Amino acid sequence: xxxxxxxxxxxxxxxxxxxxxxxxxxxxxxxxxxxxxxxxxxxxxxxxxxxxxxxxxxxxxxxxxxxxxxxxxxxxxxxxxxxxxxxxxxxxxxxxxxxxxxxxxxxxxxxxxxxxxxxxxxxxxxxxxxxxxxxxxxxxxxxxxxxxxxxxxxxxxxxxxxxxxxxxxxxxxxxxxxxxxxxxxxxxxxxxxxxxxxxxxxxxxxxxxxxxxxxxxxxxxxxxxxxxxxxxxxxxxxxxxxxxxxxxxxxxxxxxxxxxxxxxxxxxxxxxxxxxxxxxxxxxxxxxxxxxxxxxxxxxxxxxxxxxxxxxxxxxxxxxxxxxxxxxxxxxxxxxxxxxxxxxxx
Numbered sequence: 270x271x272x273x274x275x276x277x278x279x280x281x282x283x284x285x286x287x288x289x290x291x292x293x294x295x296x297x298x299x300x301x302x303x304x305x306x307x308x309x310x311x312x313x314x315x316x317x318x319x320x321x322x323x324x325x326x327x328x329x330x331x332x333x334x335x336x337x338x339x340x341x342x343x344x345x346x347x348x349x350x351x352x353x354x355x356x357x358x359x360x361x362x363x364x365x366x367x368x369x370x371x372x373x374x375x376x377x378x379x380x381x382x383x384x385x386x387x388x389x390x391x392x393x394x395x396x397x398x399x400x401x402x403x404x405x406x407x408x409x410x411x412x413x414x415x416x417x418x419x420x421x422x423x424x425x426x427x428x429x430x431x432x433x434x435x436x437x438x439x440x441x442x443x444x445x446x447x448x449x450x451x452x453x454x455x456x457x458x459x460x461x462x463x464x465x466x467x468x469x470x471x472x473x474x475x476x477x478x479x480x481x482x483x484x485x486x487x488x489x490x491x492x493x494x495x496x497x498x499x500x501x502x503x504x505x506x507x508x509x510x511x512x513x514x515x516x517x518x519x520x521x522x523x524x525x526x527x528x529x530x531x532x533x534x535x536x537x538x539x540x541x542x543x544x545x546x547x548x549x550x551x552x553x554x555x556x557x558x559x560x561x562x563x564x565x566x567x568x569x570x571x572x573x574x575x576x577x578x579x580x581x582x583x584x585x586x587x588x589x590x591x592x593x594x595x596x597x598x599x600x601x602x603x604x605x606x607x608x609x610x611x612x613x614x615x
Contacts, residue, residue: 280421280588284455302437321366324427326486348378359386370398447575458582463590475502476524482534483580498595498602521549529556532576
């Protein structure tokens with residue numbers, strides 16, 4: 270039997286990490302939210318790579334649905350390579366998300382954004398990093414050391430930090446209250462048994478991973494982890510966008526992995542699943558039971574958790590599953606080939 274991976278040990282810590290983060294960041298988040306309300310920016314921007322870019326996509330959904338604040342992706346290359354950072358970023362919050370805070374292209378892009386007058390908000394795990402030192406507003410992830418190449422607890426910590434900032438900035442009392450119980454939600458998610466999804470994916474060559482709204486970034490992170498830890502080609506799509514082309518690729522017995530949202534983005538999900546089922550696809554889905562009729566395998570979800578926390582809980586359940594799938598496919602989740610913990614892209 271394979272020994273427990275470092276990825277597994279670190280992912281298990283997410284509940285305690287997020288409880289600690291909420292408690293220790295409470296005053297900093299309140300101050301940041303007050304500053305941002307006073308700033309009243311016309312839009313926001315995000316800056317990230319890899320898993321952190323999926324967290325940035327989560328920020329976009331949160332900001333645009335709960336703050337009605339348009340949010341754009343500022344690719345690190347725009348500043349680091351093209352030196353084309355827009356002067357219209359003056360007075361705009363730039364949300365930089367990084368586990369290490371040391372990737373050269375991200376640092377250069379952040380420097381250029383600050384030089385135009387952007388307000389740099391750093392969500393970073395390493396508080397001694399250059400990115401943390403540059404920040405106008407620092408929100409530490411407080412995930413502790415993370416050595417597995419595949420980020421887990423730091424990704425979840427980034428999602429929770431973004432939810433916390435959004436809740437305070439928007440004055441969303443329900444989300445603030447829900448975040449106080451994030452540890453219990455994550456522990457329940459960690460205990461969820463997703464092993465039924467392993468057999469159809471052990472020999473799979475590719476699959477679609479779907480989400481929508483809050484769960485689309487979760488699907489993106491899951492697709493990345495399928496590649497990193499299992500060598501499985503996976504592509505993430507919105508369950509709405511998939512009908513505009515990618516759906517034609519799915520044939521009988523092909524796997525489709527679906528993260529069903531619990532808010533308004535649920536619209537049309539049941540019909541989409543039925544469409545895949547009708548052509549004989551193996552549909553693996555988690556979400557609200559009433560939305561998942563026709564799925565081949567239904568995985569346990571977060572029950573009645575707040576929709577934001579429910580989406581975050583899905584990736585916690587997924588990490589445990591991804592670790593098991595990696596070993597089932599003869600891989601080592603701690604040592605994916607050709608990857609390193611800090612990506613030094615220029």
